[in-house]
Amino acid sequence: MKAKELMHAAPVYPFSAIVGQERAKRAILLYFINPASGGVLLSGSPGAGKSLLLRGAAALLGTRRSISVPANVTADRLLGAWDAAAIVQGRTMTHQPGLLAEADGQLLLTDHLNLLPETIIKEIVRAFSMGVIHLHREGISAVRSSRFMLLAAMDAEEGGIPSPILDHFGYGIALDTAESLTSRVEIIRRQLQYERDPDAFVHRYRAQDEALRQRMEAAARTLPRIKVGASMLQLAASIAKEAGIASSRAELALIEGARAAAAWDERGEVTSSDIREIAECVLPHRMSAVADESRAADHSPAAPDSAEQPGHSPEDDTSRDSRSPDGSPDHAASGSGRMTTTSSPASDPSASRDEDEEGQRLSASEDRIILPDDGFRLQPLDYNLRRKMADGGLGKRGRAHANMNKGRVVGAVTPHRKVQADVAFDATIRAAAPFQTIREKRDGLAFAIEPGDLRQKKKESSVGASLLFVVDASGSMAARKRMAAVKGGILSLLQDAYVKRDRIGMIAFRKGEAEYVLPITRSVDAASKHLRDIPTGGKTPLTAGLVKAYQTLELEKRRNNDTLPMIILVTDGRANESPSGLTSYADVWKECLSAAEPIRASGIPCLVLDTEQGFVKLGRSKELAQALGAAYRKLENMDEEGVATAVRLTKR
Template identity: 40%
Template sequence: MQPYNLPIGNAADLCLQPGNHQVKKEKRTQRGFYRFPFAAVIGQEKVKKALLLNLINPQIGGVLLAGEKGTAKSTLVRSLNQVANGMAVVELPLNATEDRVIGSIDIEKTISVGKRSFESGILKKADGNILYIDEVNLLSEHIVNSILEVAASGVNHIEREGIACEHASRFVLIGTMNPEEGFLRSQFLDRFGIYVEVGGSKNLAERKEVIKRRLAFESSPAAFVKKWETEATELRDQVIEAQRKLPLIKISESILKLTADIVNEANCAGNRAELVMIQTAKALAALDNRKNINIDDIKEAAEFALPHRKREKPDEPEPQEEQQEQEQQDSEAEEETEANPDENPPEEEPDDPDNNSEEESEKQEEDQPDTPEADPPDSDESDDDEAREPEPEFSEILDQIDEIGRSFIVRNLNIKAIDRKKRKGEGKRIKTKTDTKQGQYIKSAMSKNKITDLAFDATLRAAAPFQSVREKNGLALVIKSEDIREKVREKRTGSTIVFVVDASGSMGAKKRMETVKGAVVSLLTDAYQKRDRVGLISFRKNEAEVLLNITRSIDLAQKCLRDLPTGGKTPLAAGLIKGYEVIKNEQRKHEDLLPILVLVSDGRTNTAITDNDPFSEAKEIGKKISFEGIQTIVVDTEVDFIKLGLAKELASCMNARYYRIEDLEADVLADAVRDLSNHSLF
């Protein structure tokens, strides 16, 4: 097997051919790096099959390998050309600039000829091959947008620096990622045809064999690669034979119906899931040397194609609520029919109005979270008020301190900078442009100010076409002021998160506050890892209180949360106003602040600052917060069987990201895989 002459490599899957390090330079260049053999990787059979399926049928659309570090994800992909039939692995580095990916002007040719000449980029090299992106979830946003456009059309259009051209760019997209470092946005995630969750082997015998093979490879790379040449050849021949079988695969009507039923049950958006499943099933049948797709092929294809597309079906409380209301009306109608009309039972109940009024006045004097009922139970307005306000038993809950519930790893909240400000802060939360020299160089631009970060490559490209008409005066290259370009850099920075937590009496029922505290602690831990600054506000009784001013101390925030009591009314509007005031005061101190307000509540409220309806007042304040450009996240804590959706309605008014409290956990893809294996249709 020929060694792969590569200038760089990952120590995990590359090994330098042993030899005398004192040899001459020309002999040293003949030594190469050896990739760890694809066939020698043990314990990742599902990953291997997913990669082979894409070699057999590139129309599947690639694969995303997501899993913990050290599970041979990159090793398998980089050694894929050992078993591929003429397809090469083209790797896209994370630090690649836009010019390097898309293509740009050929400086050398342009200077010598005097005409603009195009130099192709990575997308051109990837045409007809495999485009591999390691740590794809960390890729810059502008690079992601470019790849999405080309992946959708199969053509790379270039309009830049006076160049207008296009070229074909059809490739199999393969990405690897560690979910602990963040997730992909849904548009990019859907571009991967299939998804595989990668985990380390739990079998002790396999782990022992992994160590043996790794040590053998490091000891003698050439001998180890030669040992596995036969297996690599067999796999390559199997792929070639499956590629011949692929056009002969037949798809029956029953297979199409079963595929559509499974995708419909999984509640996938669009029709890409069905197409990927069929293409995957064809590759599975071809790999098994068959001409027909069977049910097992469709089941296995679903395990590959649906985990990252499966969505939870939306809750449908309205029909249940309407059914209950209809049943209640029917029962009331039956009672009225059976009763004697002359007796009029509803008017016989209030025999002792004085005692009732005294009891109600005594209850109103107490500090309770709920307002008493004012209308008869059969009134439509009474039903709405009872639904919007907490149940009567909540009003009996006095101040109490709940324990902090279970914490978890928080999913990627996908927060982005919504303005074009350049920031200097440090952190890991949000990618933003910066005017420092610390960030990643992503592209170049002209600048009206003094240049402090010269983009040398872009400046040469801008000056190159004019060298033939400029007076050299003994210079090799003439650069004018209009040619000067500066670097545009991008870096990650932290944000300022203000948590506004509902601590009213309604949160004390059914251990709801215990769950809320666990979720907030999880969010605080995530903020600490992203180097955010945090503040904590609670609202209950008749006011909102700042428990903790803006700080980097997550320990203080957790202590305040641990001692937070629950009880009293629900002044939602007061909580929103207090959060807004804290953020505005902080913005006066720090102009480049990235503020985020996180509201943790079920959206119910019964106390207003003015004489207006409490919920309408809260919505108006939410609109004001949105108008000020403050990013908002609403975490809905509603867990009742019949959900009113008040928090979701409030999130819509605030243009906020909406999450149910159970949706904050990060292992949603892993859950989808486990759910899929137990799919009812299987």
């Protein structure tokens, strides 16, 4: 009586039985009608129905086989390699095509795109866009064509996808999460019916699926006759331009998608409403790319050490103590900052004159990604501090880059030195294969391997920093502002993380406890969700914050050896609450300093951002920074850029 008996393989949940998610379904159908409109990427939280849509769509397409790329895929299986077994058996060099080659003329599915290693994602997307596979490995150098369709899904909270990769997808659909009671009930009902008797369930929807398929095929047949007027081309171009998208892939997807929509509705010509409808499916995921680029573009000119001063944000003006030492050369910097941001669509929702609602939607979706105050200005650099950072202290960053012993296996390499562990046997066999006819076999073995054949597993892990913010959320005067600055800073830094693979977490301490409010993440989505409301107020249990930070990073090291941890402590140093119940300020402070000891001993690099304000300064933060062996920096301008820039400088 195995549990298995109850879990036999069931037929696929029918596409037309999926409740809601109309936009996703529409995008998939239009893509099937006109593959020239680009692939489909669905993004949604767990249980939103990503897998259901993908499998249902694949079954609907029918005429093509679907080939899945699992999260465990390695480069040899993706791109193709010599067939190790055939070599051993028949001593013939047979090339075993990879998944991308098998997918030629078929449909490629990736259920969890962002769980794949980045190198793998890049290979998939490159082959998809160009229709060819470039093979340069193990002595093979070949280019073969492979044209496949691509459906992918991801959970944005698991980490983002770099924008250049996103751009390769024609349609990017964020799945709906908020459904009405009736549709939720219907979803449950159908799922239960399906599980109780899958065959009967599938049968019930067969006619609907078939009708969809026929309409789809009919539309595909009429597609070549669908006309696109010059004014429509112009409209597409102007919408893409106003959305601030440089890539011409957006316009192509817009036009081809609109043609499919017209074909579906049995119209001979593309209308402006087609274009507007498709814009909602093909632009938003590219617009987050715009935010990325404008940030990168803005970042570079400010990177060299310069005397540039920041512009004043409205918050700065109201704060009495933002003592900008030198206000005059201000205007150049803030001017250039504004220029970039005004061209960014988020700052000017009214730019989309054609359809206000659409513009609103686009800017709303972007709000989550772009910074709350979208000025990408940079803080003045403390030159001395920066040099200090470069000299030492935080110099441990980067060490783990050489570490190949952990992480996900992505392929095999020829080892530089002696192979001690992680022999890639398949690659080794392939390497030894050509020599089998001339080598002498040892007793009982069908194959001869020599030391020179040995190949080592190539591993990829998320090497990058784990930045842990430890933030004072107690009820001091500046608490809210401090919190807002840190939140903005985190989101800003996570934008960089797209490129740098850094991950960020946050511990807040107040009112007797420290809480891990943002588990270390690479996802902008996750961060903005977790950081939405963090209460402030209460006393300052600084010690609790330090202890929690130490525990958290120790655990993080156990789980992810390659990570380069760093603590960023944002506080005015005025600890006044002790986890062990001490009451005198002197005792509380002493306890605080001793909590710093294990952090210092473990060699975790720290940065203390001092937010102390007012006339009477106790300078406690500086003392604590010394105890931590930390870099110390006074946070003059308490805003997001102040925070983000301080961290960027320190990380270098």
